[in-house]
Amino acid sequence: MKSTKSNKKAEKIKIYCIFTILLVFGVLLMAPFAWMVSVGFDRTANITMPFPPRLIPEVPTLFNYGIVLENGKLIQAYINSAIVTISSVVITVSSSLLAGYAFSKGRFKGKKLLFIIVLGTLMIPMEPRLIPLYKLFNSVDLLNTFWPLILPSVTNGMLIFLCKQFFDQLPDTLREAAQIDGAGEFKIFFRVYFPLAGPIAATMVILAFIWSWNDFLWPLVVLTNQDLHTVPLYLASFSLENGTSLGGLTMALATVSVLPIVVLYLFLQRYIIQSIALSGVKG
Template identity: 80%
Template sequence: MNQNSIDKMTEIIKFVLLLVFGILLMMPFIWMVSVGFDRTANITMPFPPRLIPEEVASFNYGIVFENGRLIQSYINSGIVTVFSVSLQVGASLLAGYAFSKGDFKFKRLLFILVLCTLMIPMEPRLIPLYTLFNSFNLLNTFWPLILPTVINGLLIFLCKQFFDQLPTTLREAAQIDGASEFRIFFKVYLPLAGPIAATMVILSFIWSWNDFMWPLVVLNNQELHTVPLYLASFSLENGTSLGGLTMALATVSILPIVVLYLFLQRYIIQSIALSGGVKGGNKWVIR
């Protein structure tokens, strides 16, 4: 067996293994969609689980799209997510560029402090954040869901690493032409940051759309509930009954994330390729 045959066989084995693992990872999602189309699941959940329902019907999804509370929760989640993603990605791009190309006092110390925020989970911050927003009478509004997300240590770190890979000579040439720092960022570096921006958008969107614990703490008004809060309240009200309707609701709730990823996956792959394809390797340093 020559080398070409061995390489071809290796590629086939890799493809089969990836296909098998991909199908296994997709099984829960496929089952969730299938149960949503199973009208009998509202009476009793099928056991053992089956991927193809005995009676395929769009009954559950019809009820979902006629549900006023779900539509309102979609609007609420949409408002929070759009503002959170926009502010978070914009602030992270500016901060990442400053830490990468900027030259100012205490840059290293400030960047270390930003990285330290990654080691603080949300739970210890709940009471201080709640007290802070309560003192400003901002509870039961969307502001507590938007403002704390503006500064994200992980996204700033990703941006800095991305801008580190771009040549500093671009900035120096623009400075020679008399461009200001903001003009350099918006006209030179920002157009090159599409891949990392797409990656941050999908990450930020997932975090904001799926956030449950913090909205549960600050939102007591059902009219302001986001999609995760509505799904939780629906499950508590109905228990194990209406399983088909619950799965239909869960399927519809993740559709925005799936659609967004399908639109941005090309840029995300480019970002990963850039991170791994730099000459000499990608060095993670604090400068």
């Protein structure tokens, strides 16, 4: 009895220690975001940034957020980012699901070699690809359009890998049973496996959304027309124009720029948990 009680007590202490460590790291990670939101509510930060930093403004006000939301350029940047991001997410998730299913359940020559090539793309950073991609889209006269931001998302090695790993956990007997009924590969995918892929699809939507919405370097290269600037480009240009002044407006603008990502994550977080839980299902 004593050993059992001592084991339970040690287990509780262990859980409390882990919780405390995670709480400390969570607070440290959230502190910059909390400060960003706080400065956005501080009108005096447009004159000089508060030092030392404070989490609660002396006189909280919605003045900065009112100006930001009335800014026509920000609204246009939001529209541009929405067009690019939604298109990229749809293309990326759709192609990754199909490719992941093919690599997992498909039977064709060169599958392993082709999958290795797809994984090899993960080792190539964006910087070495800038010049070839720029020349490619320049040759077809697509610069200063949204197409250079959308089309490269057709192939995403990371998401294809995640999809393959997910479909590997689903039983092959589902496919075999559908084949016995005379279903083709596309019908098997859309009728059998696609309804089961909701959790991994939600995870990919969030990842693809974050990558596309926050993309800065590639849009900076291909979009010289300010009317086509996305939210990160507009935020950068606003910061460069004003320097250290208008800190409150800058932080309010930064808060508004990350808001769609936060809302999307809160809406889809339960599906992410499901995808992690289902990763242990065996066929």
